[in-house]
Amino acid sequence: MDRAGVVFRVWGCRGSASTSHADTHRYGGETTCFEIISGQGERLMVDCGSGLRQFGLSLEYSGTPQLKRPQINVLLTHHHLDHIMGLGLFAPLLNESAEVVFWSEDAEASRASIDRLFSPPIWPVKLTQNKLIAFRSLAAHDNAISGFMVRPFQLRHPGGAVGYEIRIDNRKIVIATDHETGDAVLDAGVHAASTEADLLVFDAPYSEEEYANRLGWGHSPRSAALAIATKAKARRLLLTHHDPGATDSALDHIASQLGAAPLETMLARDGLLIRL
Ligand SMILES: [Zn+2]
Numbered sequence: 532m533d534r535a536g537v538v539f540r541v542w543g544c545r546g547s548a549s550t551s552h553a554d555t556h557r558y559g560g561e562t563t564c565f566e567i568i569s570g571q572g573e574r575l576m577v578d579c580g581s582g583l584r585q586f587g588l589s590l591e592y593s594g595t596p597q598l599k600r601p602q603i604n605v606l607l608t609h610h611h612l613d614h615i616m617g618l619g620l621f622a623p624l625l626n627e628s629a630e631v632v633f634w635s636e637d638a639e640a641s642r643a644s645i646d647r648l649f650s651p652p653i654w655p656v657k658l659t660q661n662k663l664i665a666f667r668s669l670a671a672h673d674n675a676i677s678g679f680m681v682r683p684f685q686l687r688h689p690g691g692a693v694g695y696e697i698r699i700d701n702r703k704i705v706i707a708t709d710h711e712t713g714d715a716v717l718d719a720g721v722h723a724a725s726t727e728a729d730l731l732v733f734d735a736p737y738s739e740e741e742y743a744n745r746l747g748w749g750h751s752p753r754s755a756a757l758a759i760a761t762k763a764k765a766r767r768l769l770l771t772h773h774d775p776g777a778t779d780s781a782l783d784h785i786a787s788q789l790g791a792a793p794l795e796t797m798l799a800r801d802g803l804l805i806r807l
């Protein structure tokens with residue numbers, strides 16, 4: 532068992548919409564997409580925001596000869612646009628160089644959502660006609676996907692969203708985006724999943740003042756994310772889903788304040804690699 536080989540990579544750190552502007556280049560402007568690679572090289576993707584396009588290109592041009600068409604497993608947290616918008620330009624699907632399996636709570640709901648967006652006249656091709664796509668529903672308990680063990684849990688978000696407790700190589704990574712704290716039952720579920728996580732990924736784009744004007748939007752203030760992570764004794768907290776209007780200097784300012792947090796806390800940026 533390789534205890535040092537798990538890699539977590541951020542392909543998209545923004546929420547709601549992508550951005551490309553001189554003052555957002557350092558943190559990056561792609562919407563939410565993550566990759567986890569085990570010590571044995573097994574891969575699991577989480578969400579298909581605009582960052583998925585760059586991930587697809589990295590596979591196409593990696594120079595690795597593919598003896599066999601690989602299978603890419605993708606966990607979907609929910610179907611909001613910022614979490615699926617990268618699918619239309621995902622090279623492994625367009626070039627038929629990989630099979631892609633989408634895992635979610637409800638496979639048919641995922642298929643219907645992707646159909647709705649990626650079909651004419653909104654998109655020139657109907658993605659789900661691609662024979663290389665499969666949709667599978669997750670069980671409520673542990674799911675073995677490639678070498679990963681995945682357990683879904685409910686989040687508080689308009690229309691619903693699912694978080695994931697992911698175990699691989701004796702490491703635990705928890706993805707909790709998009710979640711608005713404040714529901715005792717759902718917060719307890721997030722806390723339970725996050726207990727002693729090696730990495731907790733949480734969307735908390737707001738200060739408490741900003742949050743006061745965004746109640747019900749489905750995202751949390753940073754103070755709430757820190758409270759859950761601290762109580763759960765998570766080892767690292769990665770804050771993600773930055774507002775597209777958050778500039779590099781604004782995010783630097785937030786990062787400098789996080790230095791006083793009781794656990795290692797970082798802001799996501801496109802291309803960030805975390806070794807666990
Ligand atoms: Zn989102």
Ligand SMILES: [Zn+2]
Nearest residue numbers: 609611688709
């Ligand atoms: Zn959402």
